[in-house]
Amino acid sequence: MKYLTLALAKGRTAEQAIKLLANAGIHFETFTSTSRKLIFHDDRTEIKMIYVKAVDVPTYVETGAADIGIVGKDNIQESGANVYDMMDLKFGSCQFVVAGVDKNKYTDAQRITVATKYPQIATDHFHKQGRQIDTIKLNGSVELAPLIGMADVIVDIMETGTTLKENGLEVFETAEHISTRLIVNKASFATKSERVHNLLNQIQNALG
Ligand SMILES: Nc1ncnc2c1ncn2[C@@H]1O[C@H](COP(=O)(O)OP(=O)(O)OP(=O)(O)O)[C@@H](O)[C@H]1O
Numbered sequence: 034m035k036y037l038t039l040a041l042a043k044g045r046t047a048e049q050a051i052k053l054l055a056n057a058g059i060h061f062e063t064f065t066s067t068s069r070k071l072i073f074h075d076d077r078t079e080i081k082m083i084y085v086k087a088v089d090v091p092t093y094v095e096t097g098a099a100d101i102g103i104v105g106k107d108n109i110q111e112s113g114a115n116v117y118d119m120m121d122l123k124f125g126s127c128q129f130v131v132a133g134v135d136k137n138k139y140t141d142a143q144r145i146t147v148a149t150k151y152p153q154i155a156t157d158h159f160h161k162q163g164r165q166i167d168t169i170k171l172n173g174s175v176e177l178a179p180l181i182g183m184a185d186v187i188v189d190i191m192e193t194g195t196t197l198k199e200n201g202l203e204v205f206e207t208a209e210h211i212s213t214r215l216i217v218n219k220a221s222f223a224t225k226s227e228r229v230h231n232l233l234n235q236i237q238n239a240l241g
């Protein structure tokens with residue numbers, strides 16, 4: 034039988050994903066989060082895991098380079114990838130928020146500048162409200178932007194709220210809840226349906 038390929042997001046959710054897979058009977062014996070190895074095999078279940086940057090997981094799955102992906106909903110939504118979002122894995126929980134320092138200015142402004150790692154999500158969020166925005170794409174430390182006058186607000190992920198608090202930012206709006214999801218390539222879902230369903234069942238059972 035041919036191996037199913039699973040793209041797993043590196044970073045803060047990786048350990049929990051590996052633990053969930055182990056509980057589902059899928060073991061990557063040589064895996065350590067600090068290793069530089071990119072491909073791991075479980076010969077018993079015939080699953081090949083590729084260990085990649087979170088932001089790239091939807092691309093691997095959409096193109097069929099991977100049959101299945103484990104990644105945060107933030108990255109799936111931002112990518113707009115045409116994949117099946119099959120399962121909430123219940124870890125990596127956080128929330129999209131709009132935050133800044135001057136709420137009155139934010140409320141009254143005709144047009145606002147939004148700094149974010151997620152320009153597509155920010156644009157969609159504000160367009161739903163009929164607001165026009167300019168986006169500035171940043172790749173980290175987004176909270177800095179309103180503090181130095183670079184942007185009026187940020188759209189970013191909040192988990193504990195510590196980063197906002199320590200930088201004197203206030204939540205103006207809360208948006209979507211985010212968690213880690215299991216996504217499936219559309220062609221694989223049709224052509225490898227039995228194997229994909231078996232894997233989904235194993236993971237669902239492990240989730241309890
Ligand atoms: N407090 C949090 N901040 C950011 N992401 C979180 C948080 N809690 C859970 N997540 C989830 O974890 C993923 C981010 O993990 P991580 O920060 O390791 O990746 P990244 O930001 O894509 O990586 P990098 O910082 O290397 O670019 C997010 O995509 C999100 O789904």
Ligand SMILES: O=P(O)(O)OC[C@H]1O[C@H](OP(=O)(O)OP(=O)(O)O)[C@H](O)[C@@H]1O
Binds near residue numbers: 191
């Ligand atoms: O509410 P909190 O628990 O404080 O978590 C939220 C922070 O975590 C993330 O940043 P990350 O740690 O990925 O660093 P980054 O600034 O490099 O993106 C996110 O972009 C927020 O800055």
